[in-house]
Amino acid sequence: MSPALSYAAAETKKEKEEQKREINRRYQKGVKHLCENGITKVPTKYILPVSDRPTNVGDHQNADNHGLKLPVIDFALLMQASSRSHVLQSLTKACEEYGFFQLVNHGIERDVILDMIEASRSFFNLSFEERAKYMSADVRAPVRCGTSFNQNIDGVFCWRDFLKLNCHPLSDVLPFWPSSPLNLREAAVKYSEQVKFLYLMVMEAIVESLGLTKTASEISASGLREMVEDGSQLMVVNCYPACPEPDLTLGMPPHSDYGLLTLLLQDEQVKGLQIQHGGRWLTIDPIPNSFVVNVGDHLEIFSNGRYKSVLHRVVVNSVKSRISVASLHSRPLNSVIRPSPELINEANPRRYMDTDFATFLDYMNSCEHKRKNFLDSRKLNP
Ligand SMILES: O=C(O)CCC(=O)C(=O)O
Numbered sequence: 001m002s003p004a005l006s007y008a009a010a011e012t013k014k015e016k017e018e019q020k021r022e023i024n025r026r027y028q029k030g031v032k033h034l035c036e037n038g039i040t041k042v043p044t045k046y047i048l049p050v051s052d053r054p055t056n057v058g059d060h061q062n063a064d065n066h067g068l069k070l071p072v073i074d075f076a077l078l079m080q081a082s083s084r085s086h087v088l089q090s091l092t093k094a095c096e097e098y099g100f101f102q103l104v105n106h107g108i109e110r111d112v113i114l115d116m117i118e119a120s121r122s123f124f125n126l127s128f129e130e131r132a133k134y135m136s137a138d139v140r141a142p143v144r145c146g147t148s149f150n151q152n153i154d155g156v157f158c159w160r161d162f163l164k165l166n167c168h169p170l171s172d173v174l175p176f177w178p179s180s181p182l183n184l185r186e187a188a189v190k191y192s193e194q195v196k197f198l199y200l201m202v203m204e205a206i207v208e209s210l211g212l213t214k215t216a217s218e219i220s221a222s223g224l225r226e227m228v229e230d231g232s233q234l235m236v237v238n239c240y241p242a243c244p245e246p247d248l249t250l251g252m253p254p255h256s257d258y259g260l261l262t263l264l265l266q267d268e269q270v271k272g273l274q275i276q277h278g279g280r281w282l283t284i285d286p287i288p289n290s291f292v293v294n295v296g297d298h299l300e301i302f303s304n305g306r307y308k309s310v311l312h313r314v315v316v317n318s319v320k321s322r323i324s325v326a327s328l329h330s331r332p333l334n335s336v337i338r339p340s341p342e343l344i345n346e347a348n349p350r351r352y353m354d355t356d357f358a359t360f361l362d363y364m365n366s367c368e369h370k371r372k373n374f375l376d377s378r379k380l381n382p
């Protein structure tokens, strides 16, 4: 290309990028705000190409899960010596085949859960001006209210607003958490602490299910204590308002979660979460008083590919808004994640390069996040 032509091409590209940024700015206020202004059609910014829509051919099978159900793990039985090994086997199967399971009998008090849901709903019922106080483009902020998946760069926006609460170290971040609604801080502190404890118990079981001896395991040796005291925890409250044309858009695009494990509180009344399984999208029917738990990218890497960080997405509907609370857990922000040496051998060569949270954030900020491309970028000989 001649220098003049390449200059012109660069200018056009710059203009296009500026145009995209301008449109993004227009929709930064979020979908709740849009709905409050009484829209009856989905704006173009949210309309997916036909092939990515939830009603895409092949996805029609969604209406019926063909009898497939997500594995259910009973936490109380996991904690009982007499049934532990049996439950560990089910855990292994769930993490290998689905990357997801539903956790029942988890022991977290019902009131703690209901208060968290109630506070989350109240937050999204605040006026736009009140919620806007917490809007920030800084992905490391202790509190961040926003919209879509990655609103700085998404080409097509998704039908979701969120509130992200960084939970670690709690005493440092708490003063930044929203002061209204009045019960939010108390509810979120109690909830995050109890969920963190549950996460540690499940993570310990997962380390055991991988057949890792506790002393040799990188995660639990250096270890479980470090994870209690310093492990990262991010709570993401998702709000998906009822959508006038739900077939044209998604609440969340297909993605995998970055951490070791995510513990998700689904809306008990309104379904919407789908996971990819056997080439199809499987709807996860909510089980009252349970958690949906999924393997994240860091656990897939740590397990050297044995446990799967699986794509999932959220569909919206025209009748009811939906709330979910995801708690994403991983190691301390600056620690390195790598396949456990115990899981690498001749038959199973090392499959991923080292990574850390900072690398993930840089990646997220540098390109439109699509599907599992971060995890793919960490694969050796993909
Ligand atoms: O809302 C849901 O059910 C899923 C949310 C989710 O995937 C996430 O927050 O990463």
Ligand SMILES: [Fe+2]
Pocket (backbone or CB within 6 Å): 255, 256, 257, 312
């Ligand atoms: Fe997710």
